[in-house]
Amino acid sequence: MTDAYEIVIDKIQESKLSHTDFDNLTFGKTFTDHMLECTWRDGKWETAVIKPYGPIMVEPSCKVFHYGQAIFEGMKAFKDDAGDVFLFRPEDNWIRFNESAKRLAMPEVPEEVFIEGLKTLVNLDKDWVRHGEGLSLYLRPFMIASENGVAAAPIN
16 A cells, blocks of 8 residues: 555535534534545445535445445544544554454455545544533444345445
């Protein structure tokens, strides 16, 4: 692998930050401006893309709906006293994520795709991470089998 993993970034035109009431957030109901997407195709991971948060388009025949081929992790990003943002134990999340991928016959995600992708995403949306005791940004990396077909088989 290379020293610097390439990630394409498509920034949102107008942030939702100014319309967000940080004093009255409900967990799991407010989302940042961007999301990270990376596709497994023809036996390899394509270039990751950070793009404006929005719907993921999949067909009704994709395997996640028929065989439950989906995995997720959960982690937090915090802002320190200097204003720097950091992820809490991303390597542990990456290891667990790949253990789940192996169990469900899904492709393992290289460390630089998972960790560098999340670090780049959090850095882009760092203004969403508030500083203070008990404050954090919750991240939910996930993978779904979006391949079409109703035959049970490892994904391609």
